[in-house]
Amino acid sequence: MSMSPYSFRLAAQSLHREKWINLLSVLTIASGLLVISVALLVAYNVNAATGKLPEKFALTVYLNDNLGREKIDALIGALKKKQSVAQVRFIPKDEAMKELKTMLKNANYVFEGLDENPLPDSLEIRLKREAVSPEEVKKLTGDIGRMQGVAEIDYGEKFLAALHSVKSGVRTVGLSIITIIVAGIIFVCYSTVKILFYRRTEEIETFKLLGATRAFIRAPFIIEGGVIGMAGGLISLMSVYVLYYVVLTRMSSVVPLLSNILFPLDLFLLLPLSGLLLGVAGAVIAVGRLRY
Amino acid sequence: MIQFSNVTKDYENQTALRDISFVIEKGEMAFITGPSGSGKTTLLKLIYSAEKPDRGNISVAGWDLDQLKASSIPYLRRNIGVVFQDFRLLGNRNVFDNVAMALRIRGMGEREIRTKVFETLKSVNLRHKSDSYPKGLSGGEQQRVVIARAMVADPTVLLADEPTGNLDPDTAESVMRTFKDINARGTTMLIATHNRELYRNTGRKVIRLEGGTLVGVGPG
Structure with missing residues (x-):
């Protein structure tokens, strides 16, 4: 033309x-x-x-009682090898209780009568930005759930689904x-x-x-x-x-x-x-x- | 330069031209004559490929119109200047732009266009009217603008359809003088007219049509 x-x-x-x-x-x-x-x-x-938001998103993995430091380290090592995992932090049960007490310092009565710490040891897992999708997280939690020493996994399933449905x-x-x-x-x-x-x-x-x-x-x-x-x-x-x-x-x-x-x-x-x-x-x- | 071989053109149930054959040589000035409806305008339209023949062959300036693709028609038309019976001037453009249009479609530069257009307007005595619009011109002046537009690009062939139809005898004579000048420069010319005075005693070739049939070719 x-x-x-x-x-x-x-x-x-x-x-x-x-x-x-x-x-x-x-x-x-x-x-x-x-x-x-x-x-x-x-x-x-x-x-x-x-x-x-993905940077603030974390998975909390509760561990079985008396797992022993060696097994915990092995678990952390295995988790760090996963492609979608950015960071793993071990939170001993005493530290978890300390954090809880700081959070609930105005409601100390909650802890009255507690002779021993009921909280388990846990791992806080932060994911890589691109891995924070409902499908990816579901797959990862499935994998982690099958690992030895893991008692329970907690993550904001509803929050994550809502975030993705909005997007x-x-x-x-x-x-x-x-x-x-x-x-x-x-x-x-x-x-x-x-x-x-x-x-x-x-x-x-x-x-x-x-x-x-x-x-x-x-x-x-x-x-x-x-x-x-x-x-x-x-x-x-x-x-x-x-x-x-x-x-x-x-x-x-x-x-x-x-x-x-x-x-x-x-x-x-x-x-x-x-x-x-x-x-x-x-x-x-x-x-x-x-x-x- | 122009050759018709057994050309027939039908419009629906009516035959406009029947089995027409003639030759116009390079540099020749010829006339087509006949009463209204005899097929003069159709014959000119076949030459500039505004119509296609139903039978027969036409050759113009070395172009075989049977073989002509639609995309080549503009290039054929650039070899042919046409003085239309209804003028076809663009009312929203002045005289200069109307004449310049024939060069602009060829992609010529504006400086060259100015020189050529003013030169051509001068040759038809319209240099002083270059800024006027067609509505402000007389019939004779409009006719001369159309002639200027047809000749500005130095075509090989110039066709004129009833070029003096609406003109008084003096203006008609002036237009014919212009045509003779154009022809003297080597342009092949074919003029359709029913005015015998234009070709009488000129010795030029006259193609006579009646009811779409060729009734004679001979000197005027």
Whole structure:
């Protein structure tokens, strides 16, 4: 496809001449991309917020009584060899009681009448970030449960499942919204270019009779589609940034949690670029389907 | 330069041209004549491939139109200048841009376009109207803009469909003088007209059509 300087001039003339149709398309595309960017903003922040949780996640392995230091060391060694394990800490029953007493120092009556320490020795296992998924953890606990000397394993099964369902829910809903809106934007560009084409049928017919190639006729429409899409992308970028700024400055005083919201810098490039690409895609489909 | 061999063209149930054969040599200036509906415009359309013949062969400027792919039609048309009966001027562009369009579609540079367009407009006495829009021009002026657009790219063949149809005798004579000048530079010309005055006593080849049939080829 040859894009001569004159193709850009023809596109600019048409953008000016048909400014109301074009403006309407730009605003429609901007609205669509705004919804997408809000969805991306939510997904980005959910991801950032939940991203630090795996570091705090730990498995507690309770050991059988009187296991002996040698067997405990062997168990620690075996656990450290596992790929998903980042760190293993041995917590003797006395230390566990000390920690418990520190935690419940305002409720000392709980320990009254206790002659001996009922807590078992335990191991605290921290996992590598990529291993903290419900399936991975379930497999690991199964393996550890079969090891000699292990009495019981405790981990936040419900918390972990909830965390993952939130993440996958955000991802599924986000992807569905993005897919529908992307198709909508392509359709808007497709329809706009088709209308522009039909409004210039007479001119195009004259171009053809003068010897214009299909590429010469198509190029201005593809440029126009790209410009409309990119303009929509830029307006959506400005809108989403204003929205972010308002939420950050005005609403965070009411809901303090909102002060932690992050704005992904990638959006500065992503929105105009995706607008451009979607606009070009719609225009290419439109001029490809037209008979002339 | 232009050769028709047993060409027939039908429109639905009606025959527009029947078994037409003739030859126009390189550099020749010829006329097609006949009453309205005799097939003059159809014959010109077949030459610039706006229509396809149902039977027969056409050759133009070395192009065999039977073998011509759709993607090659623009390149055939770049060898042919056409003065359309309905002008086909772009109303939202001024005279300069209308004429320049024939060069822009060829990808010519703007500097060269300016030189060629002004030169051509001068030759049809319209240099002073280059910024005017078609609506602000008289019929004769519009006709000359179309001629300027057809000749600006120095085509091998120039076709004109009723070029003096809407003109007064003085303007018609001026247009014919322009055509003779173009022809004198070596351009092959075919002019469709029902105005006998244009070819009478010129000694040029005249192709006579009636009801889509060739009734004679001879000097005017």
